[in-house]
Amino acid sequence: xxxxxxxxxxxxxxxxxxxxxxxxxxxxxxxxxxxxxxxxxxxxxxxxxxxxxxxxxxxxxxxxxxxxxxxxxxxxxxxxxxxxxxxxxxxxxxxxxxxxxxxxxxxxxxxxxxxxxxxxxxxxxxxxxxxxxxxxxxxxxxxxxxxxxxxxxxxxxxxxxxxxxxxxxxxxxxxxxxxxxxxxxxxxxxxxxxxxxxxxxxxxxxxxxxxxxxxxxxxxxxxxxxxxxxxxxxxxxxxxxxxxxxxxxxxxxxxxxxxxxxxxxxxxxxxxxxxxxxxxxxxxxxxxxxxxxxxxxxxxxxxxxxxxxxxxxxxxxxxxxxxxxxxxxxxxxx
Ligand SMILES: *Cc1c(COP(=O)(O)O)cnc(C)c1O
Numbered sequence: 001x002x003x004x005x006x007x008x009x010x011x012x013x014x015x016x017x018x019x020x021x022x023x024x025x026x027x028x029x030x031x032x033x034x035x036x037x038x039x040x041x042x043x044x045x046x047x048x049x050x051x052x053x054x055x056x057x058x059x060x061x062x063x064x065x066x067x068x069x070x071x072x073x074x075x076x077x078x079x080x081x082x083x084x085x086x087x088x089x090x091x092x093x094x095x096x097x098x099x100x101x102x103x104x105x106x107x108x109x110x111x112x113x114x115x116x117x118x119x120x121x122x123x124x125x126x127x128x129x130x131x132x133x134x135x136x137x138x139x140x141x142x143x144x145x146x147x148x149x150x151x152x153x154x155x156x157x158x159x160x161x162x163x164x165x166x167x168x169x170x171x172x173x174x175x176x177x178x179x180x181x182x183x184x185x186x187x188x189x190x191x192x193x194x195x196x197x198x199x200x201x202x203x204x205x206x207x208x209x210x211x212x213x214x215x216x217x218x219x220x221x222x223x224x225x226x227x228x229x230x231x232x233x234x235x236x237x238x239x240x241x242x243x244x245x246x247x248x249x250x251x252x253x254x255x256x257x258x259x260x261x262x263x264x265x266x267x268x269x270x271x272x273x274x275x276x277x278x279x280x281x282x283x284x285x286x287x288x289x290x291x292x293x294x295x296x297x298x299x300x301x302x303x304x305x306x307x308x309x310x311x312x313x314x315x316x317x318x319x320x321x322x323x324x325x326x327x328x329x330x331x332x333x334x
Contacts, residue, residue: 002227002260002303004325006039006333008047010220014204015051017217021187022198029055029180031201032063033077038265038322039205039223040331045070047333048204057199061087075199081106081136088139092117097130106131107140108169112161112181113154114146124165128172140178141169142199145186155186184208188215207308207318223322224278225303227258232297241293242285246271254297255284263289265324266303267314275313278302 019025030053031037036044045056045067054072058064060079064087068074074087081089081100088105091097100106108127111118119127131138143162145155162181169177178196184203187193188210202208206221233256235241235249249255262268266287269275274282277294279302284293294301304310307318314321 002225002258002264002266002329004038004040004329004331005224005226006043006047006331007220007222007224008333010206011044011047011204011222012051014206014219014222015048015053017219018184018187018198018200018203021190021217022193025052026054027193027195027197028053028204029057029073029075029197029199030204031057031199032067033057033059033201034323035327037201037205037319038325041066043331043333055197057201075107075140090117090142091119091127091131094119094123094127094130097127097134097136100134100136102135103137105137105139107142107178108138110141110143110162110165112143112165113158114144116144116146118143121161121165124168125172128169128174138169138174138177140180140197141165142179143181145181145183155189185210188217202319205322209317221306221308223307224305225260225325226300227260227292227303229297229299229301230257230259230291232256240285242288244271244286247285247293253295255293255295256297257291257293258301259290260292260303261288261290263326264329265326266292267316267321267324269314275310278305 018028022028030048032041032045035041041063049070056071057075059077061076064074064076068086076087077090081104083101083103088107090109091106092109109118111120145158166179180195180197182198184200187198188208206219208219235253235255237249237251239249241247260266268287271286276282281294281296307321311318311321
């Protein structure tokens with residue numbers, strides 16, 4: 001099977017860059033949802049913890065259970081709130097408050113303009129009352145930016161909305177509440193960070209979608225995808241490769257199959273605008289479930305070492321390329 005190589009130095013480089021923005025490692029919550037953006041939940045949790053990160057963010061309780069010994073707090077974004085010493089739970093709606101177990105630690109998510117999840121600004125008073133009545137422990141209040149990586153004033157408008165939220169929570173008498181709104185794009189463009197925590201995902205894994213004018217922080221890709229040779233043959237001019245025979249050899253060629261396909265979460269793409277690997281080899285013909293063909297006889301090839309570049313070729317974003325990669329692919333830390 002293909003292999004995902006995790007570059008520890010690059011991961012630590014990125015975390016250091018982010019720590020320069022926050023002023024401390026302790027203010028970084030590493031986002032490990034969706035198998036750590038495809039990098040491998042357990043591997044990345046250990047690396048982050050060894051680096052000195054004490055807060056993590058995951059999607060559900062199953063992910064949290066796998067890594068709970070490694071972090072001081074774990075924020076669970078999308079699961080029912082239960083009483084737990086390590087985990088806190090994002091409340092995305094008033095219904096989430098109704099369903100929460102008494103004694104649970106909760107973090108209220110407020111919708112300041114993204115209109116995806118969270119409680120409306122007008123419902124904050126009601127939500128805070130319900131949290132008290134239900135016997136929940138409010139440990140955090142958060143929001144999420146919808147356009148931190150774009151030019152324009154929206155980011156500033158949402159920031160201002162969140163300042164109002166903070167004031168409302170404080171004046172309702174809640175103490176020991178951590179406030180957080182920044183994702184990677186927001187922390188990278190900020191020069192005056194003054195919150196308790198940042199929730200950093202994509203930046204830690206090495207990517208920024210920000211235009212250079214916003215920020216010149218250099219981040220380094222953490223993931224590299226390689227594949228191993230399965231079989232090699234010599235083709236004569238006119239011989240065709242794979243399902244449908246979409247690729248016809250224009251000359252004599254040495255072609256090998258490599259052990260990566262759409263069954264591993266690799267994008268099938270467009271045969272007629274083929275993906276070009278990090279080493280400049282175009283994929284020949286259709287991607288199969290478990291194989292691709294390349295003009296090479298190397299034992300191992302690098303498919304990509306920059307997911308953002310790979311994503312551009314495939315018409316998507318780095319997040320999708322990485323999270324789509326199967327959990328079955330071995331992750332190796334170097
Ligand atoms: C995924 C997620 C993040 C991380 O976003 P990046 O852009 O990857 O840094 C932060 N906060 C919430 C609520 C998320 O769902």
